[in-house]
Amino acid sequence: MPKMGFYYNQSACTGCKTCQVACKDKNDNEIGILFRHVRDFQVGSYPKANMYHYAGTCNHCEMPACVANCPTEAMYIDDEDGTVQYDNSKCDGCQVCVTACPYAVPQYIESLNVVRKCDACKALRENGEQPACVAACPMRALEFGPIDELIAAHPDAVKDIVILPDSETTSPCTIIDAKAAALEGEPEEVYL
Structure with a gap:
């Protein structure tokens, strides 16, 4: 099976956070734990301000820092589809993967003393469904x-936008049809 990944159309995204809610619901995450998060950014100032949203999750990198740095091999690359998965039975809660990931994706769940993250809804996909975030997006931005x-x-999609670390570090398997504002300037995160 080929290496799997995500496409995100930033121009279609309205920042509604439906993908974030669908992911949180599907994974029954505790308060404060998000595997997919929607963040909002502003570039420039009035009267020439531009805004964009970023819906991010695990990029299922080709060279994932979480896998490379996990001392117990709890984080691993799935042999079948190349997604980055985790094995809770091997996780000792050390959080090395949390600090290693340049995208701040792995989430430490204190009540369970384990780290979890987006698994690209592997169980849903095995039943022929799409990941919850993709299926839920009303704008079909994912x-x-x-x-x-x-x-x-999507030949115009990119891997690098201003708010993300350089893609050469981990070779993420997420491509973005980016708004012009996401490719330049000094963005300021705003909270809507």
Whole structure:
């Protein structure tokens, strides 16, 4: 099976957070734990201010820092689809993966003393469904599939936007149809 990944159309995203809520609900996450998060940014100032949203989750990187730094091998790359998965039975709660990930994706769940993160809804996909975030998006701003096919279908999509670390560090399998404001300037996170 080919390496899987996400496509995110920033121009279609309205910042409604439906993907975030669907993910939280599907994973029954505690308060404060998000595997997908929607953040809002402003570039410039009035009267020439621009705004954009970023809906981020695990990028299922080709060279994931969480996997490379996990001392117990609880974080691993799935042999079948190349997504980054975790094994709670091996996790000792050390949180090395949390600090290693440049995208701040893995989440420490104190009540369970384990780290979890987006698994690209592996159980749903095994039943022929899409990840919860993709299925829930009312604007169809998210897609999931073989990353090579997503790149071919969206040739203008990029891996790097201003708010994210350089993609050469981990080679993320998320591509973004970015707004111009997300590619330049000094963004300020705003809270809507």
